[in-house]
Amino acid sequence: MKNVLYIASEAVPFIKTGGLADVVGSLPACxxxxxxxxxxxxxxxxxxxxxxxxxxxxxxxFYMDFNGESTYVGVLEAEYNGIKYYFIDNESYFSGDRPYGxxxxxxxxxxxxxxxxxxxxxxxxxxxxxxxCHDWQTGLIPVYMKDTFRAGEFxxxxxxxxxxxxxxxxxxxxxxxxxxxxxxxxxxxxxxxLEAYKDANLLKGGLVFADAITTVxxxxxxxxxxxxxxxxxxxxxxxxxxxxxxIVNGIDYDLYNPETDRFIVKQYNPKNxxxxxxxxxxxxxxxxxxxxxxxxxxxxxxxxxxxxxGIDLISYIMDELCQEHIQLVILGTGExxxxxxxxxxxxxxxxxxxxxxxxxxxxxxxxxASCDAFLMPSLFEPCGLSQLMSLRYGTVPIVRExxxxxxxxxxxxxxxxxxxxxxxxNYNAHEMLGAxxxxxxxxWNRKREWNKIIDRGMAQDYSWQNSAREYTNMYDWLVP
Numbered sequence: 001m002k003n004v005l006y007i008a009s010e011a012v013p014f015i016k017t018g019g020l021a022d023v024v025g026s027l028p029a030c031x032x033x034x035x036x037x038x039x040x041x042x043x044x045x046x047x048x049x050x051x052x053x054x055x056x057x058x059x060x061x062f063y064m065d066f067n068g069e070s071t072y073v074g075v076l077e078a079e080y081n082g083i084k085y086y087f088i089d090n091e092s093y094f095s096g097d098r099p100y101g102x103x104x105x106x107x108x109x110x111x112x113x114x115x116x117x118x119x120x121x122x123x124x125x126x127x128x129x130x131x132x133c134h135d136w137q138t139g140l141i142p143v144y145m146k147d148t149f150r151a152g153e154f155x156x157x158x159x160x161x162x163x164x165x166x167x168x169x170x171x172x173x174x175x176x177x178x179x180x181x182x183x184x185x186x187x188x189x190x191x192x193x194l195e196a197y198k199d200a201n202l203l204k205g206g207l208v209f210a211d212a213i214t215t216v217x218x219x220x221x222x223x224x225x226x227x228x229x230x231x232x233x234x235x236x237x238x239x240x241x242x243x244x245x246x247i248v249n250g251i252d253y254d255l256y257n258p259e260t261d262r263f264i265v266k267q268y269n270p271k272n273x274x275x276x277x278x279x280x281x282x283x284x285x286x287x288x289x290x291x292x293x294x295x296x297x298x299x300x301x302x303x304x305x306x307x308x309x310g311i312d313l314i315s316y317i318m319d320e321l322c323q324e325h326i327q328l329v330i331l332g333t334g335e336x337x338x339x340x341x342x343x344x345x346x347x348x349x350x351x352x353x354x355x356x357x358x359x360x361x362x363x364x365x366x367x368x369a370s371c372d373a374f375l376m377p378s379l380f381e382p383c384g385l386s387q388l389m390s391l392r393y394g395t396v397p398i399v400r401e402x403x404x405x406x407x408x409x410x411x412x413x414x415x416x417x418x419x420x421x422x423x424x425x426n427y428n429a430h431e432m433l434g435a436x437x438x439x440x441x442x443x444w445n446r447k448r449e450w451n452k453i454i455d456r457g458m459a460q461d462y463s464w465q466n467s468a469r470e471y472t473n474m475y476d477w478l479v480p
Contacts, residue, residue, distance in 0.1 A: 002475060004031075005128035006040045007117050009110065009137035013080065014052045014087075015045055015099050019385055020134055020165045023216075023249055028083045030250075030468035036475070039126060043113050044076060044087035046095040055080070056087055060123045066112055067181055073116040075124060086124060088116045100137075107173050110137040110202070111181045118144055122154050129479045132161045136171030139206030140182060143194070146209050147184065159478050162210035164203070166382050167224050167231045168308075171202030178202070197232065207236055212478055213244045214471075216383035217404035221246030229380055247471060248407055249383045250464035251392065256368070258393050263365035270458040273394045274451055277369070284370040288354040290327050296352075297440045298327045300371035300395060302364045302386055305334025305342070305357075310377030310400060315341045316429040322349045324440065329371060331356045331363055368393040373439055377424075377432050381405050387421070391457040396450070397421035398435050408462060412442070412453055420457040 010016055012025030028038040044056070056076040063070045074089030088094075093109045100106045118141060121127065133141045142160040149155040175189050178200035182188075189195045194205040207213055215221045223229035225238045237244060254260075258277075259269045265283040268276035278294060285292050303309045314321075315338065321328070322345065330342050330353070342355035356363060368374070374390035376399045383404035387397040391408070399405040401423045412419030424435040443450050 002036050002479060003128045004036060004038045004130045004132055006132045007138050007141060008042055008134035011040055011042050015048055026252055026464045029081050030464045039084045041086040041117050043094045044089040045099045047097050064116060064119050075120050088113055108181050111140055114138055114140040118149050130159045130475055133206060134163050135165050136169055136203035139171055139202035142209040143205045159211045161212045162206040164215040172199045175200045213240060215246050217248045217407045218246035219406045220382045220403040247467055248404055250462050250467040251385055251388045253463040256389050256392050258369055261365055263362045264369040277394060280370040284366055290354055291351040296325055296327045297443055298371045300367040300374045301330045302367055303332045305332050305338035308379050310379055311338045313377045313429040313432050317433045318345050322352055328353045329367055331367055333357055368395055371395045372443055373398050376405055378402055379427060388462040391420060391460050394454040394458050396453055398439055399423050401425050419453060
């Protein structure tokens with residue numbers, strides 16, 4: 001039996017700000033319980049919903065030397081979906097109306113969390129063989145395991161894995177502050193360890209000292225070794241490429257299932273989608289005040305409205321695109337200029353464009369089920385989950401070939417009768433428009449081919465079970 005502990009800053013259902021929470025909350029339940037005991041540890045934030053706090057039971061508490069004073073650490077636990085979760089408690093660090101977002105405060109919070117997470121292990125009666133760390137918030141854990149905690153018999157032979165969910169976020173701050181908070185010696189603040197461009201970089205520490213590194217798709221694992229995608233850490237990632245692998249995230253196939261989805265008007269499956277899926281499109285046209293037309297090519301976009309997501313490409317060709325026989329349904333929030341851009345086109349082409357500048361779980365499901373195509377023109381995309389959801393719902397993805405989008409959407413090839421979507425290579429608005437027009441042409445003029453693309457897309461397996469198999473191989477490689 002192998003013991004694995006996931007340590008992260010968030011996990012569904014307890015707290016979520018992004019895709020990281022889905023991974024940490026969904027993946028542990030997918031391992032074979034005969035061979036793996038996988039548990040999860042996150043902070044106990046004051047802003048968690050009361051129903052989740054009510055699930056927690058007190059385990060223990062102790063005092064830890066931190067930042068020059070004796071600091072309280074509480075440990076609670078809860079069982080959810082067959083997985084044991086531990087929560088690190090300290091109100092002065094984890095209060096506030098959101099889990100994080102201000103690096104000046106977050107730094108001390110997560111250095112405290114990293115140290116407390118390791119310190120509590122002998123007290124909770126669980127000795128992991130592997131500690132699986134996620135993103136910069138837990139970057140110091142592999143460093144501590146090779147430093148402060150190395151001497152203890154309990155921690156000897158433990159292995160660490162560092163997973164990068166988005167390399168853009170690294171946890172950088174001035175050396176003096178990080179040195180004081182972390183309690184690490186000068187030895188660690190050198191360019192081959194934590195120091196990067198005169199600052200201290202928590203993620204870099206994790207990447208240098210972890211026994212293995214993963215990221216969330218095979219293509220992204222290759223891309224981050226280049227200067228364009230590497231966010232100034234490409235040299236380090238090239239140096240560690242033998243310990244680096246990409247494993248694609250999954251989605252919850254029970255939650256995202258067109259056959260049982262309670263949010264959608266008409267449920268359907270791979271056998272009857274030709275007849276039933278269209279009913280969702282009609283209902284959404286009605287609900288959003290778009291003109292009713294089965295033949296209008298309906299494109300969905302559920303996204304953060306930021307540069308990373310390629311929204312600037314869309315803004316560049318909006319007028320041109322709206323001359324076509326299309327409808328565009330947008331859901332999401334983000335940079336003000338893009339929110340206002342979509343509002344403007346909603347006003348200008350009212351029966352063709354529906355801009356929903358907020359977030360709604362229910363509407364997102366309706367968009368995945370109703371649209372003909374789903375657009376994701378990202379500048380970079382470590383994994384991406386929306387394209388996996390659209391494949392599951394038989395909505396054809398149109399993506400830029402980068403990161404996880406390249407790994408999960410096979411471009412349509414009319415000569416070989418292959419493919420699950422449409423793609424373009426360069427970060428170029430008219431190349432994207434070309435891919436959209438190609439998709440429209442197949443949709444209108446080669447309906448049988450279009451339906452076969454949907455068939456192949458709905459047959460793909462991007463469930464968490466699939467990801468768990470790859471992580472199983474990795475854990476076995478790390479601890480034979």
